[in-house]
């Protein structure tokens with residue numbers, strides 16, 4: 001019997017991953033996912049969705065490796081199954097290239113992706129402005145397909161959805177026993193976290209079906225990611241910039257930078273332009289606290305602030321959030337679990 005009422009706030013890749021993990025693993029919980037925006041209108045929907053990460057400064061590397069590995073293994077199993085086309089999850093091979101040789105030639109996730117190696121001089125000849133490169137196969141997870149696929153999985157596990165803006169956690173305190181906060185940038189308002197801030201990202205979708213390999217400049221500002229229906233060109237990383245409208249200056253700059261790496265893109269038709277705000281934070285917040293809401297002590301599990309790496313780390317941090325919810329259940333007074 002479902003006796004513990006869990007609210008998950010947020011319907012991006014973090015909220016849905018977390019809600020699925022809880023609904024599938026904890027049959028004693030009835031899980032409701034609440035959000036004001038659902039796919040295709042979340043930040044997650046516009047992400048290129050490439051599995052790739054930078055280091056967060058204050059989180060032990062072992063923990064970050066675990067997040068990456070758990071996510072990679074979860075998505076690799078989907079990419080190699082009959083679910084791959086519906087879920088929008090596929091292998092993607094290509095190159096990350098650097099104008100200067102980086103101090104860290106082997107990123108912490110290099111052993112989890114497939115076939116990681118340094119590029120040969122011959123391969124680098126294509127990129128005369130770049131001195132060093134890495135070749136590997138990773139995963140591309142397209143959230144406009146993946147989120148509806150997770151939603152189906154969530155419903156199948158008994159989960160329920162509610163479209164609604166939550167203005168304060170107080171609103172949830174009488175209807176839920178545990179609150180899981182996956183509201184991304186919304187956490188600034190919802191839990192008053194001033195450490196979370198936007199990093200604006202603009203991308204274009206172009207028609208270039210002849211491109212099969214990704215190319216990413218190591219500075220993180222220019223990238224070309226071939227996908228199922230189009231190729232994503234990026235990007236920008238504008239800190240503290242809340243503008244959601246397309247900036248035509250950025251459009252020109254993205255086309256110019258990407259075409260310099262891949263000249264055939266000068267012929268590609270632009271299909272769409274999109275802007276998203278990465279929910280950035282010095283370190284993601286994946287932790288539990290107990291909050292006093294309307295006179296009740298309510299456990300709140302936070303899982304937000306993944307910046308430019310939310311698709312990459314979603315399943316890994318969702319498993320951690322699941323563990324934190326399990327701990328809440330263990331510590332609940334027996335009558336709450338009846």
Ligand SMILES: Cc1cc2nc3c(=O)[nH]c(=O)nc-3n(C[C@H](O)[C@H](O)[C@H](O)COP(=O)(O)OP(=O)(O)OC[C@H]3O[C@@H](n4cnc5c(N)ncnc54)[C@H](O)[C@@H]3O)c2cc1C
Pocket residue numbers: 009010011012013014015034035036037038042043044045046047048049050051052164165166167182183184185186187190200201202203234235275276277278279304305306307308309310311312313
């Ligand atoms: C241009 C661009 C490219 C990117 N490319 C990649 C990539 O290649 N790989 C990668 O790993 N990551 C990438 N990212 C980063 C990735 O998009 C984010 O890390 C990820 O989407 C964060 O997911 P989220 O679920 O936390 O947030 P969101 O997708 O923003 O979801 C937040 C959810 O919370 C809800 N919400 C917020 N506040 C409230 C409230 N008060 N009440 C109710 N609901 C609320 C929202 O409605 C929404 O449903 C990219 C980002 C951008 C902008």
Ligand SMILES: O=C([O-])CC(=O)C(=O)O
Pocket residue numbers: 048050052201216220223234235278307308309
């Ligand atoms: O940096 C990348 O390659 C893609 C990405 O995650 C982003 O734009 O946030």
